[in-house]
Amino acid sequence: MMQFNSRTFNGNITRLIFLAGLLISALPGLTQTELKFVAVVSEKNVALRQPFQVQFVVYGAKYVPDIKIPSIRGFVVNDTFTNQASQVISGKTLQWIDSYSKVLVLTPMKTGRFTIPAASVTINGKKLTTKAIKITVSQTGLTSVPEPDNEENEPVVADESELRPGEKVEEKIRNNFFLRANTNKTSCYVGEPLAVAYKAYSRLNSNSQVVKRPSFPGFSVVEMVGSYDNKPEVEVIKGNAFYTNLIRKVQLFPLQAGKYELDPAEIESVVHFVKTENTKNDGKSQLQRLLDRSVSFRSNFEHYTTLKTTPVTIDVKPLPEKDQPADFTGAVGNFALQTVMPADKIRQGELVKIQWVLSGSGNLQLVTLPDIEWPKGIDTSEPSVKEELNQFVYPLSGKKTFDYAVTARDTGNYTIPPISFSYFDPETEVYKTLVTAPISFHVTASEKTIFADTDTVKSLADRPLHLYWFGGVALVIIGWITYQLLFLNKRPKEPVISVEAVKPIPVTAITSKEVIPAAAMFGNARKSLINDDIKGFYREVQRVLWKIAAERCEVLPSFLNKQNISFQLQKQDIAAPVITSFTAVLNECEWALYTPDHSPSDMQELLEKAVEISEKLKS
Incomplete structure (x- = not known):
């Protein structure tokens, strides 16, 4: 049986009372603890998009108002929370310290060297601030050398989530x-x-x-x-x-x-x-x-x-009709026109290139040159057009080069008349006209040998002509005999049929090809629209428009491109708005084939516009 020792119990009570006295005597010193405000980071070298913590801690305060933390550039604030605790700190004297901290969870969004700015707090009229902390963000977080940061002065976006x-x-x-x-x-x-x-x-x-x-x-x-x-x-x-x-x-x-x-x-x-x-x-x-x-x-x-x-x-707004030049075709912007002639001599029968370069800013992609009056004796083809446009600047700028391959049948002097190009300048709201100078050039004799040399011609002329005639007749006879032997003997014998009077077969009049209305040609496009076949719809609209354009301009499929068709339609006196609408519908079809989500109303509007353009081209 366990015995109770009163002496031991009384001694333990005495020690507890003594320790309690020491704690009570230390309490007045606790209230005089100095306030401290510090910032602490979990890591100073972090990897890109690696979360880490920043703590702003106040020591020695029972009540802490809001800690003012400025915006931190280059980081996304994933989370923010607070923590309040008390702890015993041993030093020269025993101290019980209150602490309050505000914790931010940050994720770096780019590499470089960044600064966690100083935070501030005011307690009992006394303002406390932390020290700024340098943070290095790299791709791996293993090196202290930051990668270039070209956006150091970029404004900081506050997270309002x-x-x-x-x-x-x-x-x-x-x-x-x-x-x-x-x-x-x-x-x-x-x-x-x-x-x-x-x-x-x-x-x-x-x-x-x-x-x-x-x-x-x-x-x-x-x-x-x-x-x-x-x-x-x-x-x-x-x-x-x-x-x-x-x-x-x-x-x-x-x-x-x-x-x-x-x-x-x-x-x-x-x-x-x-x-x-x-x-x-x-x-x-x-x-x-x-x-x-x-x-x-x-x-x-x-x-x-x-x-x-x-x-x-x-x-x-519509373009002004007042003072509109007769040769105006819809160019809007600010342009310059230059003629480029070949550097070498132009010789008879040889192909050379003559260029007209239209440069400036505006609707260059819709612009064509007027017809060029070529002098007699000069043969040329349709121009090849090269566009060098800077689509990344506003307004659209660059140049458009029209290359003509020409040849002269005879030697002599030639002159290409001036070219007149009119456009509307929206800045000044007036029409302007560019006129090139006439181009004069001389065509010299070709250095290439066109005919055979004199000895060859003489030797051919000395041969008797009847020898050529005799040889030709002999070849015809031999060919006829060969044909009879090889082919006619193989033909099967036909049965003898009594010949009766053959009644004439009535011949019906051959009518011209039936003209299909423009609206009927888009039947498949309407079916695709009803069946919600977006790609099929736009492909069918493209196909019909190209077919109508090819029939109107009478060009081969290999020449079917927007530039050439626009030029051909312009030569046939098709109105400029019709040509631009034709090109715009094709552009929209091309764009729609690569972008999703087109509403049926947009498609129906495009179909109606395509039918209207087709009717004007077929008229």
Whole structure:
């Protein structure tokens, strides 16, 4: 049986009382603990897209107001939470220290050397600041040498994905996530270019997918980017920085006057929100409230949304009829025309190249040269056209070279009359005409031997002509005998048939080929539209338009290209708007074959336009 030792018990009580006295005597010193504010990072050398933590810690304060942390450039803030704790620190004297920390989970988005800026906090009227910390981000995180950072002065985008108490999801998205169709003008002339860029602006953590890229009926379209990637850029709107993603960027050339509403772009997105909640302190002790503050009342949730651009209307004005030159064919912009003659001598019977180079800015892709009056004795073919256009700048600029291969049948002096080219300048709103100087050149005799030498001609002339005649007759007789022996003997004998009077067969009149109406030629295209066969629809529209153009211009399939057909139609006095509409419909068909999601209304409108153009070409 265990015995109770009163002496031992009393001694233990005495020691406990003594230790408690020491703790109580130390408490006044605890309240005088010096305040400290420090910043600590989990790693100073991190790999690209590797998350790490930054802690801003206040020591020696029971209550800490909001810690002010400036924007941190080059990083995405994945999470933010706070922690409050108390701990015993041993030193010269025993100390019980309160600490409060704010923790950020960051992910670096690019390589280079970055700075975690100093944070600040004010406690009891005293302002405390941390020291700035240098962070090195590399591809592997194993080296301290940073890769070049060319965007050091880029504005920092704040992450607004935290949904605080009282904030609404719809309002949060409306202020921090939207689409825009940016245009450099809303009014222009027919043929005058305008730049359009569709962009998504965001300060939220989201995953998005483009479900509809806009199409542009009524316009000739030139893409201004080679490809659409997901690399974001940063733009500042009303003092706030946003990440922007390009959806489509084009130059539009209106083909007809009127008011046009640009097709909207549409994206579907999943926005990742972090929701914070307030805790109720009713009936809780001070200790329980302190414990609640150390717990992060945060929850993650996703919100699905669909965004569209707001409508943008373009007012396309007709070109002025006043002072319009007779030879004007629809060129709009600012141009220069140059003639390039061959550097070497032009000799009789030899092919040479004469060029006209049209340079400048404007609707170059729709421009053709007027007919050239070639002098008699000069033979030429249709020109080969080479375009060197810079589609990545606005307005579209570059040059268009028309190469003519010519030959002279005889020697002598020749003159090509001046060429007149008229265009409309939208900046000054006046028509201008370029006139080249007449081109005079001399054709010399060819250095090549055209006829046989004198001895050869003489030897041929000395031979008796009757020998050639005799040889020809002999060949004919031999050929006839060979034919009789080889073929006629093999023919089967035909039975003898009594010959009766043969009644004449009535001959019906041979009528000309039936003319098919233009609307009927698009029957397969209508079937494809009904069956929702998008690619089949656009291919059929292309096929019919090329067929009608080939019949109208009477050209071989190998010469079927937009440049040549436009030139041929112009020679047949087809109106310039019809030619530009013909080219625009073909361009839209080509674009549609490589882009998804075209509405039936757009396809129906394109079909009606194609039928209208075809009727004008067949008339």
